[in-house]
Amino acid sequence: xxxxxxxxxxxxxxxxxxxxxxxxxxxxxxxxxxxxxxxxxxxxxxxxxxxxxxxxxxxxxxxxxxxxxxxxxxxxxxxxxxxxxxxxxxxxxxxxxxxxxxxxxxxxxxxxxxxxxxxxxxxxxxxxxxxxxxxxxxxxxxxxxxxxxxxxxxxxxxxxxxxxxxxxxxxxxxxxxxxxxxxxxxxxxxxxxxxxxxxxxxxxxxxxxxxxxxxxxxxxxxxxxxxxxxxxxxxxxxxxx
Numbered sequence: 001x002x003x004x005x006x007x008x009x010x011x012x013x014x015x016x017x018x019x020x021x022x023x024x025x026x027x028x029x030x031x032x033x034x035x036x037x038x039x040x041x042x043x044x045x046x047x048x049x050x051x052x053x054x055x056x057x058x059x060x061x062x063x064x065x066x067x068x069x070x071x072x073x074x075x076x077x078x079x080x081x082x083x084x085x086x087x088x089x090x091x092x093x094x095x096x097x098x099x100x101x102x103x104x105x106x107x108x109x110x111x112x113x114x115x116x117x118x119x120x121x122x123x124x125x126x127x128x129x130x131x132x133x134x135x136x137x138x139x140x141x142x143x144x145x146x147x148x149x150x151x152x153x154x155x156x157x158x159x160x161x162x163x164x165x166x167x168x169x170x171x172x173x174x175x176x177x178x179x180x181x182x183x184x185x186x187x188x189x190x191x192x193x194x195x196x197x198x199x200x201x202x203x204x205x206x207x208x209x210x211x212x213x214x215x216x217x218x219x220x221x222x223x224x225x226x227x228x229x230x231x232x233x234x235x236x237x238x239x240x241x
Contacts, residue, residue: 002026003056005046007033008210010168011072011109012053016208017164018076020198022083026055028207034221036228039237046070050237057082073105076161086161097155100147100162104169108144111136112169120219121230141183148185159193167193 004019004026006012019026031037031052038050047054047070054070061082069078077098080087088094115133118126144166147154155162170190193199202208213219227233 001058003029003058005029005031005043005052005054005056006208007031007038007052008208008214009033009052010112013168013202013208014072014164015053015055015075015079016202016205017168017199018079018086018161020202021164021196022079022085024079024083030207034213034225034228036224036233036237039228039233041240044237044240048238050234055079071105072109073101073165076101076165080161086159086164088158088160093156093158097160097162100154100160101165103143104162104165108137108140108166109169111140117230121221121226141186145183145186148189153189159196163189163193167199 002019002024004012004015006016006028007030016028031043033052037043038047038052043054044050046056046068049070051070053072053075054068055075055078057067057069057078060067067078069075077087087097111133115130115137118129118133122129144154151157153159153163154166167190170186194203221229224233
């Protein structure tokens with residue numbers, strides 16, 4: 001049994017998809033990130049960065065004590081190596097998968113997150129920040145489009161953890177008005193993955209569904225929610241205050 005410490009963000013959804021793809025039994029432990037559930041000292045023992053998702057594998061390969069993994073890219077690689085699926089063991093296919101996985105967690109994901117923040121949460125008048133991050137997301141979308149014009153999946157001919165990492169964020173891009181209409185190769189890839197049974201199961205599960213406040217275009221947070229997400233409470237959790 002794997003415990004999935006979860007919030008219904010693209011980062012959480014990519015892990016849910018992987019767990020469904022490999023058929024691993026897992027228990028969803030939901031967190032309301034606006035309420036600050038992730039800021040407890042108890043969760044800090046699982047992820048000292050106090051971010052979601054994280055997993056605790058109670059039956060690691062080879063036995064022994066439970067294994068804790070945080071950061072979505074690390075979780076995907078851990079599950080791929082444990083299951084022997086969706087990541088080649090060596091050579092060019094493995095290198096390509098890890099390259100595109102890192103591209104997502106180091107580039108597309110953070111840039112999309114910043115664009116989302118300034119579009120959805122920041123006070124009005126942040127025109128430069130909105131332009132900076134939405135333009136960079138669009139550039140990265142062009143990178144993805146060029147790749148998918150030449151390749152069935154992002155790492156090559158085979159579906160991999162790199163696709164799982166990228167796909168949920170492309171779904172959430174619609175919230176920010178960044179659709180796929182002008183990226184036909186990406187749209188083709190998106191639809192192929194959406195039709196995978198494991199993806200449909202993950203996106204259709206009630207215990208994995210996103211509350212409305214996670215997906216609305218514009219959100220107004222109260223003082224406590226802002227503190228939990230971006231302010232003093234968020235920082236105090238790391239310090240252990």
